[in-house]
Amino acid sequence: MSEPSQFQAPVGTHDVLAPESAQWEGLVATFAHYAHLYGFSLVITPVFEDVGVFHRGIGEQSDVARKEMYVFKDRGERLYALRPEGTAPVVRAFVQHQPTTPFKAWYFTPAFRYERPQAGRYRQHHQLGVEVLGTGDPAVDVEVITLAQRFYEALGLTRFRLLINSMGHLECRGAYVELLRSHLEAHAEELCDEHQKTWRTNPLRVLDCKNAACVAVTAKGPMLIDHLCEDCRTHFSAVREGLSRLGVANELNPRLVRGFDYYTRTTFEFVSDALEGAQNAIGGGGRYDGLVEQLGGKPTSGIGFGSGVERLLIAREAEGITTPLLARQLDVFVVDTTHEDVATLLLDRLRAAGLASDRAYDQRSMKAQMKVADKSGARLALLVGPQELAAGEVTIRDLRSADFGQTQQRVSQEDVVSTIVQLLRMK
């Protein structure tokens, strides 16, 4: 393999430039707004952690831990992993700092998984999410799920569904897994090739298999939802009832088994019907009542969800939603042909007054600068040439109108900012 003559973004990663980056900015701002409305505060944790955080967090047997983590040793021989998901690091931080509960945090973070990229799947993708630690109240399950629902609605999404299931708590799930395992054992030869090998170590995964053979086997077998203990059943119906009361439609999907081992009780996934193929999950999450203990803390309930930024943007596009998530507009564009760089001073004053302003550089011709002004999308152009300079004035030009005889005016340099503010207010 030879050295690349030109560098490019690593496989499965991508750069986000304007104008697309405005969508990202708007998306994150919208989420931050909703998180705030629901009483969440921002949490920022490192993008890399001791591998143990993830091994113990998401489970040694999960696909992500087994084969998808970016693991590396630093110069001090410490073994780290780039975060493959957002929950485990937040829980680690919770255990470390022991904040008062309930601890409600939201995050926006890149996540890394070493897998082959395809539509809607990357090696570095980005997630928005929330976590609540310190309460097992089903009202929190409802709150977290509703936050996701309202956020998606705010993005303009309509063609998505909420799938929900209960994984039970550690004991009733453990009992069920044994039940399932013996069922699978009896029908092991009927399973698909993949699960013939793995059903013993990770029996729950078989429930999620789309292969007809596996579906046939599990259809005859026990479903976890039918084997929940009294408490888990009560919790689950409280959650579903709470959602219904808020008008949040939800479908029970007893096969919904999410990829991380830490989930207990409520698990859910939002799928977009606008997205083709397997990459249709726009968000998902659930309760993880044993995770804090797994990471060395006291027994503490927790629940959260994460949502993929790239998936959400693709889903919006697939639904044909064209309204921008962030509409940014430049107020003023300064065209300076004096060769004395009056622009620098003018811009400083405009910006100090809170006006978004830009300029052309390199002392280009007026025509060239006007072209740039036009493309900038600014509403007004500020023209300063030798004439204006001599008179101590500037010309204000409305870039939205065709004839400049009518819509152009000269004002003194002292009045520039106030005149512009007034003009912009009129529009």
Next chain:
RNA sequence: GUGGGCGUAGCUCAGUUGGUUAGAGCGCCAGGUUGUGGUCCUGGAGGUCGCGGGUUCGACCCCCGUCGCUCACCCCA
């Protein structure tokens, strides 16, 4: 990890059965208008045809390898 499709200007793409100096549209720059953008006209810059090797008198075109992009499986956001 497995398999399919594709790599020609900044972008979207043409390129005849392998045959001279590789094209278009858009974008960019300049001029038409020595103080005025969006339309129009004219001109210009810009390409080791992903990279390496092979076949051939001759390769963008054929063959092999490689890298990358893309789609699917698996799994997930």
